[in-house]
Amino acid sequence: MKPVFDPTQYKITTKANWNTVASEYHYNWADKKIGPFRSTTEITKTANIKPDDKILDVACGTGVVSKEISQVLGPNGLLVGIDLSRAALNIARGSIAFENSMFLEMDAENIGLNFKFDKVTCQYGLMFFPDTQKVLISIKNILNHKGMLVVAVHGLAEDVPYFSTIMKPILEHVPDIRPDGTPTVHRFGNPKDLESELKKAGFESVSVTRHDFAYKPGTFDEYWNDYMHSTANSIRSKLESHGSDVMSKIKQDARKNAVRYEKDGNITFPWTVLVASGINH
Numbered sequence: 001m002k003p004v005f006d007p008t009q010y011k012i013t014t015k016a017n018w019n020t021v022a023s024e025y026h027y028n029w030a031d032k033k034i035g036p037f038r039s040t041t042e043i044t045k046t047a048n049i050k051p052d053d054k055i056l057d058v059a060c061g062t063g064v065v066s067k068e069i070s071q072v073l074g075p076n077g078l079l080v081g082i083d084l085s086r087a088a089l090n091i092a093r094g095s096i097a098f099e100n101s102m103f104l105e106m107d108a109e110n111i112g113l114n115f116k117f118d119k120v121t122c123q124y125g126l127m128f129f130p131d132t133q134k135v136l137i138s139i140k141n142i143l144n145h146k147g148m149l150v151v152a153v154h155g156l157a158e159d160v161p162y163f164s165t166i167m168k169p170i171l172e173h174v175p176d177i178r179p180d181g182t183p184t185v186h187r188f189g190n191p192k193d194l195e196s197e198l199k200k201a202g203f204e205s206v207s208v209t210r211h212d213f214a215y216k217p218g219t220f221d222e223y224w225n226d227y228m229h230s231t232a233n234s235i236r237s238k239l240e241s242h243g244s245d246v247m248s249k250i251k252q253d254a255r256k257n258a259v260r261y262e263k264d265g266n267i268t269f270p271w272t273v274l275v276a277s278g279i280n281h
């Protein structure tokens, strides 16, 4: 029988996982603005940050969006970042020099801030929240009248093969790897679903734009190792407990899936990202 999804256990695992992978995530990908992280600039452009803006960055992680925002803010501006992971927040604190900034350990589903912001950003966070509506409605409540929310999410599985090339064989060989109902990275990958999620929470003038990036993870073995040690970190020990036979079957199938993205021994994955904005009227 499949285990039952428990949001509290899921958040505990999420927190521990991001504490483990934060540094690798930041220095190998996010801070280099490679592949999907080109969306960082799309988010700041869409948010049209002004020097006096008061900004909240939800699920700010290691602070890559916060950092770009902080470069525009002036002495009357304010930047608050919230995240579950203490390790990620410490990297954000260390890399952002802007004085009017603070990075707080906080669950996006329970935003404990009694303050009105002009803009809220959330890059690659929305799909991780078990109760997205709870997060979006509380974001709406802390936004000023005409305040703006800007989010970025990953596209559908077929448009982001970095995840599906390995995840598909994992799910085929170990179907109970995660409980039914566990949020997936592709959850809002369809522009219509993303748009209706924001509208359902009461956002108006909702707009979704699609961005097609590319990511080069190197050879298949480099991709496999990076994936197992970062993206699949939270499920790796459970996977390995199924034995080396199962692991090599997963690797073999992933190898076959990757062939169409390989040229001269190196992989180039297309990577679709959706950036959505909505206004609090």
Ligand SMILES: C[S@@+](CC[C@H](N)C(=O)[O-])C[C@H]1O[C@@H](n2cnc3c(N)ncnc32)[C@H](O)[C@@H]1O
Pocket (backbone or CB within 6 Å): 011, 014, 015, 018, 030, 058, 059, 060, 061, 062, 063, 064, 065, 082, 083, 084, 085, 088, 106, 107, 108, 109, 122, 123, 124, 125, 128, 129
């Ligand atoms: C893919 S990272 C994105 C980080 C950052 N926004 C960026 O673009 O690099 C996802 C982040 O969501 C955070 N996160 C997941 N669930 C959360 C929750 N319920 N409340 C706050 N942060 C959460 C994780 O700790 C992690 O730092």
